[in-house]
Amino acid sequence: MSRLERITLYAAVESPFPHRVRLALEEAQVPYDIISVSLLSDKPEWFGKNVYPEAKVPYLVYGGPKLNPGDAPSPDTLQLPESLVINEFLADILPSAKLLPADPTLRAKARLFIQAVEAKILPAFVAFFFQGKPKETLLDELEGIQNKLPAEGYVVGEWSIADAAFTPFLMRIHAILKLDNHPPMMQEGAAKEAFEALRSPRFARLQKYMSDNVARPSMAKTWDEAVIQKNFKIRVENMVKTGRINSDISTTSVH
Ligand SMILES: N[C@@H](CCC(=O)N[C@@H](CS)C(=O)NCC(=O)O)C(=O)O
Known part of the structure; x- marks a missing residue:
């Protein structure tokens, strides 16, 4: 993976799990889009239906065109749940950001x-x-x-x-x-x-x-x-x- 693709993060400000991913993205200083999925009332129906059936945040889409709330990400994008897996992925695709040490x-x-x-x-x-x-x-x-x-x-x-x-x-x-x-x-x-x-x-x-x-x-x-x-x-x-x-x-x- 040489060229950096578009990064879209589905997140809720109140949750510590997407916060982990935001910290990594900010430390890496790469551009990314955030789509907010509030957990405070009923989660938006489109999230479970069009994006991630488990309907949990964070969820990261790597690649594809710009997404708006409600859009279904293109099936040829990489789509990842799980904050820790996402952060390992970011460390791998962004080696110069040193999100993990080289040693x-x-x-x-x-x-x-x-x-x-x-x-x-x-x-x-x-x-x-x-x-x-x-x-x-x-x-x-x-x-x-x-x-x-x-x-x-x-x-x-x-x-x-x-x-x-x-x-x-x-x-x-x-x-x-x-x-x-x-x-x-x-x-x-x-x-x-x-x-x-x-x-x-x-x-x-x-x-x-x-x-x-x-x-x-x-x-x-x-x-x-x-x-x-x-x-x-x-x-x-x-x-x-x-x-x-x-x-x-x-x-x-x-x-
Ligand atoms: N192991 C997952 C946990 C994700 C998770 O539990 N997210 C919560 C936010 S606190 C969520 O989306 N909950 C919505 C629900 O369960 O309906 C991770 O590390 O990303």
């Missing part, structure tokens, strides 16, 4: 870190915010991730898609913990205590890591805390009504 040892370390985020942070995030589990459920896993960070800098030294895999969750955890009203599924006082813990010396390295990421233009361009907080409240109201977090996670069980 195989560092690449392996980046992938191990990504795997730890998937295996540990995602379930802890859901369990703490939506399923009433104690704050240590989340804090212990965040500490585990903190212990994997080098003394300074990013996950494998220079910024990489390992950072893109984690920071959308880290940012949302902070933003949500700051809110006055928390999901009714959460334990009383747990948010305030977790927020204080995250600001304590126990998490000094994670705090520095977060401020390093916040300082990057890729984060500045893709992050709006007030919007995330507002959308989170709406999503929680929907969850309370339906008992579902999304199409395959409920507020009562961890999958």
Whole structure:
């Protein structure tokens, strides 16, 4: 693949998964189109019907003409779901952007870190915010991730898609913990205590890591805390009504 094709990303601002892809695209400084698929009310019917039958974001179309909301992407385009797969693909087609380091040892370390985020942070995030589990459920896993960070800098030294895999969750955890009203599924006082813990010396390295990421233009361009907080409240109201977090996670069980 030598010439860069058109990149179209189906995304929802409130979701951490497309945020991972946006960070990679911004770091790579390539042009891309975004088509917004809101998850706050009923998802637009055209998305599942014309684009991606599972109707989840992110979804990336590589190639083809410019798309508008509702259009069906051409069948001869490459179409990818799954944030982590998409980011690996971007790292492969954009080698000069160095979304992954060239050194195989560092690449392996980046992938191990990504795997730890998937295996540990995602379930802890859901369990703490939506399923009433104690704050240590989340804090212990965040500490585990903190212990994997080098003394300074990013996950494998220079910024990489390992950072893109984690920071959308880290940012949302902070933003949500700051809110006055928390999901009714959460334990009383747990948010305030977790927020204080995250600001304590126990998490000094994670705090520095977060401020390093916040300082990057890729984060500045893709992050709006007030919007995330507002959308989170709406999503929680929907969850309370339906008992579902999304199409395959409920507020009562961890999958
Ligand atoms: N493993 C997928 C997860 C994607 C995902 O669950 N996206 C959610 C956004 S939070 C979604 O689109 N949910 C809509 C639904 O389930 O109906 C990835 O990494 O991209």
